[in-house]
Amino acid sequence: MSDFTQRIFSELQNALPGADALPRAQLQAALESVVRRMDLVTRADFDAQAAVLARTRARLEALEAEVAKLELNIDPSPTQS
Template sequence: MIDSKIIDQFVAAVTRALPEGPKGFEKNLRAAMQGVLDRMQLVSREELEVQEQVLSRTRARLHELEKRIAELEENLKKK
C-alpha cells in the first residue's frame, strides 16, 4: 500500500498548479489517485527492502545446502 503522504503531496501540487476548480475536486482527485495506485499493486520501499533481505538469506541458505549436498555426494563416491 502506498503511503497516503505521497498522494497528499501529489494532490497538493496539482491543486496549486490548477486554477480554482469545482467544489470537491481535491477529494475526487485523491480518491482517483488512490484507486490507480491500488490497482497498480505497488509496494512500499520498506516492504521491498524486507523482501530483498529475505531473498538474500534464502540465497545464502541455498548456497550452504548446495555445498553440503556436494560434500555428501563426494563422500558417497568414496565409499
C-alpha cells in the same frame, strides 16, 4: 497513500503548465483510487522480503556446497555382495 498522492499532485503542478487550475479534490481522489488498485508494497515490507530472500539464497548456496561435498565422498564403484 495520501502522502504518495500528495507527492504526485505536487509533481503534476510542477510539470504541467496550468496545473493549478486542476480540480485538486477530484484529482487526489482519482489518484488514490488508482493507487489502491495497484499491487504496491511499502518500502519496509519490500526491504523485509529482500532480507528474507538474501538469507534464503545464502542458505541454499550453503546447502548446495554441502551436497557437492557429500557427492565427492560417495564411492562411485558399485558395491559387490
